[in-house]
Amino acid sequence: MKLIDRSIEKFFWIAAVLSLSITVLIFGFMVILGFPLFKGGQFFELLSQPWLPDYGTYGIYPMIVGTLSISLIGLVFAFPLSLGCSAFISVLGPKRFGRVLKKIVQMMTGIPTVIYGFVGIFLLVPIIRELFEHGSGMCILSASILLAILISPTMILFFSDSFDQVPKPFLDAVDALGGNKAQKILYVILPYSLRGVITGLILALGRAMGDTMIALMIAGNAVAIPDSVLDSTRTLTAHIALIIAADFESLEFKTLFACGIILYLFTTFITLSVRSFDLMPWRRK
Amino acid sequence: MMNRVLEKGVTGFSWICAMVLLGTVSCIVGYLLIKGLGTINITLIFGETDPMDALFFRKQVFDGLFPAILGTFALVALSVSFAIPIGLAAGIYMAEYCRGIVKRVFSLFFDILAGIPSIVVGLFGFSVAIFLHNYFSSRIYPCLLISALSLAFLVLPYLIRTTQVSLENLPEDIRRTAPALGATKLQNIFHVLIPRSLSGIASGVILSIGRCAEDTAVIMLTGVVATAGVPKSVFSNYEALPFYIYYISSQYSNKQKLLSGYGAAIILLVICGLLFAIAFFIKHRLTYHVLYKP
Numbered sequence: 001m002k003l004i005d006r007s008i009e010k011f012f013w014i015a016a017v018l019s020l021s022i023t024v025l026i027f028g029f030m031v032i033l034g035f036p037l038f039k040g041g042q043f044f045e046l047l048s049q050p051w052l053p054d055y056g057t058y059g060i061y062p063m064i065v066g067t068l069s070i071s072l073i074g075l076v077f078a079f080p081l082s083l084g085c086s087a088f089i090s091v092l093g094p095k096r097f098g099r100v101l102k103k104i105v106q107m108m109t110g111i112p113t114v115i116y117g118f119v120g121i122f123l124l125v126p127i128i129r130e131l132f133e134h135g136s137g138m139c140i141l142s143a144s145i146l147l148a149i150l151i152s153p154t155m156i157l158f159f160s161d162s163f164d165q166v167p168k169p170f171l172d173a174v175d176a177l178g179g180n181k182a183q184k185i186l187y188v189i190l191p192y193s194l195r196g197v198i199t200g201l202i203l204a205l206g207r208a209m210g211d212t213m214i215a216l217m218i219a220g221n222a223v224a225i226p227d228s229v230l231d232s233t234r235t236l237t238a239h240i241a242l243i244i245a246a247d248f249e250s251l252e253f254k255t256l257f258a259c260g261i262i263l264y265l266f267t268t269f270i271t272l273s274v275r276s277f278d279l280m281p282w283r284r285k
Numbered sequence: 286m287m288n289r290v291l292e293k294g295v296t297g298f299s300w301i302c303a304m305v306l307l308g309t310v311s312c313i314v315g316y317l318l319i320k321g322l323g324t325i326n327i328t329l330i331f332g333e334t335d336p337m338d339a340l341f342f343r344k345q346v347f348d349g350l351f352p353a354i355l356g357t358f359a360l361v362a363l364s365v366s367f368a369i370p371i372g373l374a375a376g377i378y379m380a381e382y383c384r385g386i387v388k389r390v391f392s393l394f395f396d397i398l399a400g401i402p403s404i405v406v407g408l409f410g411f412s413v414a415i416f417l418h419n420y421f422s423s424r425i426y427p428c429l430l431i432s433a434l435s436l437a438f439l440v441l442p443y444l445i446r447t448t449q450v451s452l453e454n455l456p457e458d459i460r461r462t463a464p465a466l467g468a469t470k471l472q473n474i475f476h477v478l479i480p481r482s483l484s485g486i487a488s489g490v491i492l493s494i495g496r497c498a499e500d501t502a503v504i505m506l507t508g509v510v511a512t513a514g515v516p517k518s519v520f521s522n523y524e525a526l527p528f529y530i531y532y533i534s535s536q537y538s539n540k541q542k543l544l545s546g547y548g549a550a551i552i553l554l555v556i557c558g559l560l561f562a563i564a565f566f567i568k569h570r571l572t573y574h575v576l577y578k579p
Contacts, residue, residue, distance in 0.1 A: 015374035084302025110561035112499030210402030
């Protein structure tokens with residue numbers, strides 16, 4: 001009996017160590033397989049060079065620009081939208097309507113990304129093409145609009161959670177002073193939950209940078225450095241998804257691991273900075 | 286004066302935001318339904334093959350969604366059966382055994398794992414397959430098993446986290462009663478703590494099933510293909526619904542194919558919506574039990 005107990009407890013421990021080692025293994029594998037890149041500072045050259053396979057240059061600078069532009073523009077769309085919606089849910093909207101909206105937003109987090117992409121191709125891309133009469137419509141703008149729709153639900157739920165954390169006496173005080181709902185959100189709730197809002201924003205940035213399908217399906221995947229938001233571009237994630245190199249020893253193939261390493265380091269950085277706020281969503285309950 | 290304008294503006298702005306969001310969602314779902322609802326029928330799934338023949342694997346289905354649906358189910362079943370034992374066990378360890386600095390280190394690594402983009406996990410699965418192919422057995426290629434394992438890695442942190450949180454949220458008096466009566470720690474965990482937090486754990490499990498079913502980025506690097514038929518073993522290629530949708534959107538040959546893409550999208554949406562609703566229902570029941578029926 002004692003022995004069985006022991007081995008079950010051992011199994012719990014092994015499971016946890018195994019899960020931890022996967023985190024390390026993922027990084028280790030990419031570093032080992034991409035190792036030749038680190039010799040002689042080649043890794044940092046890759047970060048600043050263009051992608052010109054004909055000249056033997058496999059820089060991933062265009063993809064870094066692509067990732068940054070799509071996700072940052074996506075955030076510019078999504079942030080005010082999410083702030084408005086969560087204010088609507090928590091305070092400004094009619095109670096019942098706010099609850100319905102929250103249910104819908106929760107449902108939205110369950111919609112598969114590939115479906116956003118699919119509808120985007122056949123609905124949004126033609127609209128952008130007709131509207132701006134520039135290229136195929138598969139561009140940074142279309143991708144970031146869709147990305148904004150994708151990341152908004154997470155942000156809205158996070159924001160409205162932190163809005164609900166404001167102590168009730170604060171809100172009662174506003175009521176007692178005769179303040180209205182708009183004053184409540186502007187002068188009490190927003191300042192109080194500023195940290196929550198920033199955390200939500202950082203988390204959303206991580207989500208936006210890590211997304212593959214939207215960029216892959218909507219942004220057009222051109223490897224040139226984009227000049228405007230109406231140009232097509234390729235993100236780091238889409239670059240990994242697109243390449244099917246036959247030669248696993250080629251430099252072209254190795255650049256995938258450079259993309260992977262950058263994405264890994266970046267999302268780790270985001271996780272660390274969110275943790276330093278100590279505001280991971282599950283820890284605040 | 287400025288403040289007055291701002292205060293008025295805020296309310297209007299939040300109404301606009303709510304309407305924009307509702308509008309976009311209804312556009313997306315509505316567009317899909319209008320375009321695709323007409324294509325949903327028995328031929329969409331089974332093609333020209335007789336459904337009974339297909340279900341008992343007597344005949345191959347050539348231009349239907351059947352292999353993709355089956356592939357998705359096989360993939361989800363396989364990866365969840367890898368992830369659940371490990372995820373729950375690690376979650377129990379985190380909540381009941383791990384303390385202090387070790388706990389902080391573990392939870393840091395699980396947070397990092399949860400944040401890794403799915404395509405990077407896919408790249409990892411792909412390189413593991415290549416590695417095994419080169420050094421272990423040349424018969425190993427990206428396949429159903431590799432995809433299922435990679436997806437398991439992807440959902441592992443969610444399972445650990447939901448298990449840990451639902452155990453840790455149990456009230457202290459429930460936690461202490463059984464040991465006070467002489468139960469061992471393990472008896473307490475299996476007979477008291479887990480049954481009490483079952484609904485939280487279950488909704489975490491169902492949400493990770495949903496993630497396995499919808500993920501495209503991981504599987505497109507680890508063995509999914511456009512046409513493979515029903516998967517014969519865990520070492521073969523397979524089809525899956527999300528990849529089919531992606532594939533159709535990028536290279537459809539005729540209108541018929543495109544319409545089947547709409548059909549596939551609706552089916553995937555319904556599957557994910559159902560899973561989500563079930564998880565939501567279970568969670569809701571949990572709060573109901575805790576709050577009103579002690």
